[in-house]
Amino acid sequence: MKIVLLSGSKVGSKTRTAMDYTLKIVQEKYPDAESTLLDLADFDVVFSDGRNYMDYEGDTKYVTETLMAADAIIIGTPTFQASIPATLKNIFDLLPVNAFRDKVVSMLVTAGSPKHYLMVEQQLKPILAYMKAHIVPTYVFIEEKDFNRKEIVNDDVHFRMERLVEDTVMLVEAYVGIREKKDAEYGF
Template sequence: MKIVGISGSNVGSKTRTAMNYTLSATRKKYPDAEITLLDLAEYNMVFSDGRNYSDYEGDTKFVTETIMSADAIIIGTPVFQASIPATLKNIFDLLPVNAFRDKVVSMLVTAGTAKHYLMVEQQLKPILAYMKAHIVQTFVFIEEKDFLRKEIVNDDVLFRIERLVEDTVMLVDAYVKIREAKDAEYDF
């Protein structure tokens, strides 16, 4: 199983910290999974100009092809101006409309306050649904107060991260079985 974690901003440290915890929990619980972190701060991405994702070069091609080859994607995003960052939106723009078909996508969000809790429901989930993702309905919302010195200090957040990882992998397994059952219906 290929799991790709996306740290969806090119600034700040909280989302990357949360993704590090998440992917560490994933590696511990599912050591056979192939896990990749795409921290968008580490890549030189070009803005989408409408080309097919495979026609881009360099970091843009690597990031988009890595996402397209994943079975599961865990998106980590901060909240900027009550919305997702432009770097993450650009990723969605670079990919085709059906990019997340047969992929499970889960989310964790870092924000300064609880005021931005509904951003996921009103903005991120509709984009993922439009792109045909199998969305893990629960997500992890992490506030400023849950961090101290670049560490997560709220045990409830750590528990929710572990649960998010389990839900993501269980949903991938469930959809694999569904596809296998559907494929078995055909004789060729």
């Protein structure tokens, strides 16, 4: 199983901190899974110009191909101006419309206000559904008050992150089983 964690911003530290914790959970609980953390701050991704994702070069090609090869994607994003960052939207624009077909996608969101949870419901989930993702229904929402000196200090957040990883892996396994059963019906 290939799990890609995508930290969807070039600025700030909270989302990266949360994604580092999440990566640690994935590696400890599922050591056989191939896990990769893509932090957009570490890559020079060009703006989408409508080409096929395979026609790009360099970091853009690496990031898009890594996402396309994943079985599960855990997206970490901050909330900027009550929306997703442009860097994350650009990733969605670089990929084909069916990019997340047969992929499980879960979300982890950092925000300065509890009111920003609506961004996930009204913006991120519809984009992922349009791109044919199997969306983990629950997500982890982390507020400013849950951080102190680049550490997550709320134990409940740690518990929710563990549960998110478990739910993501279990959903991948469930869909694999469903596809295998469906394929067996054809008998060839």
